[in-house]
């Protein structure tokens with residue numbers, strides 16, 4: 090499937106070619122033309138955007154998009170195929186990240202976790218919940234010998 094993802098951030102119009110990974114910063118008219126590019130002819134898009142942009146601008150943006158498509162930088166093919174053995178495999182769990190302390194005793198101003206509680210209620214994971222999580226990991230780990238458990242927070246040593 091040929092896919093793009095477009096969004097606006099800090100005043101920039103950003104377009105990502107999902108399969109190829111190319112990232113473009115585009116002007117307003119190109120950003121709008123992309124709303125219709127896949128399904129409509131350029132004549133129709135000119136009409137649809139008549140109240141926003143001149144015909145010349147829309148046609149110019151359309152041609153630029155076509156150029157990017159030809160270069161494989163937009164709407165590129167998805168060349169990745171799942172192997173049947175991967176699709177049909179028995180899923181296993183190999184790692185857990187346990188948020189054992191939804192709290193922190195340091196309260197750094199720059200904290201990514203809003204001082205440990207992520208802006209919610211500060212809580213510690215009960216021991217029973219942690220034990221059940223580990224039982225679940227082992228029960229669903231198939232034949233794996235090495236498993237991983239991360240203790241996360243906040244400050245995990247509070248618990």
Ligand code: SF4
Nearest residue numbers: 193196197200204243
């Ligand atoms: S979780 Fe880390 S960054 Fe946040 S307040 Fe605690 S020590 Fe500071």
